[in-house]
Amino acid sequence: MISGLIACVVGGTTEPLEFLFLFVAPVLYVIHALLTGLGFTIMAILGVTIGNTDGNIIDFVVFGILHGLSTKWYLVPVVAVIWFAVYYIIFRFAITRFNLKTPGRESEIATSIEKAIAGAPGKSGYNVPAILAALGGTENIVSLDNCITRLRLSVKDMALVDIPGIEGQSRDRRRTAQSA
Structure with missing residues (x-):
């Protein structure tokens, strides 16, 4: 997201940001297109004539500031400050009023956690509630870390951990639970 913003400001390439909400929330893209057209109209009415510009900071300096006050x-x-506020207010209204699923507002994560707690095996086929129970419950887990081949966790009380119960949940029948 930050690299897309830098590309937009420095190079005038707005596609990374526009594609973000074009595919995630097309309604926002339509609103953006209307606001962009209205913005160009307002700048023309105000008599702003920064020629040969792609809308980036370099063209703003070269074709705007360096050409003087004319x-x-x-x-x-x-x-820009006013337009930022207009965009923010309209986008926020549209997102909350129509419950548009933008990055960070997806309900999929919450649903998968609820399914895991309820005991439904996930796409991987593992029974997460059974594994958590074998670990002594979520309150027994102190820290959790992983790499591409291992899941590492620390527990408060090793006596609460049911190693055969954990190994029974594994697809790999070799010894899977290791205590350090």
Whole structure:
């Protein structure tokens, strides 16, 4: 996301940001298209004439500021602040009013956690509640770490851990639980 923002500001390439909400929330893209057209109209009405610009910071400096006050470049930051607020208010309203699923607002994660707690095996086929019970419950887990081949965790009380119960949940029938 940050690299897309840098590409937009420095190079005027807005596609990374536009594609983000084009495919995630097309309604926001339509709103963005309307606001962009309205923004260009407002700048034309105000007489801002920064020519040959792709909308990036380099063109703003070269074709706006360096050409003097006749381009009315000084209106760009003022309108940008106002336009930021307009975008924020309209997007926030649309996202909350129509419950648009934007990054960070997906219900899929919460649903999968609820299924795991309820005892439904996940896509992997593992019975997560049984594994948690064999570990002595979630309150017995102190820390959790992993690499590509191992899941490492520390528990408060090793006496609560049911190693045969954990090994019974494994697809690999070799010894899978190791105490350090």
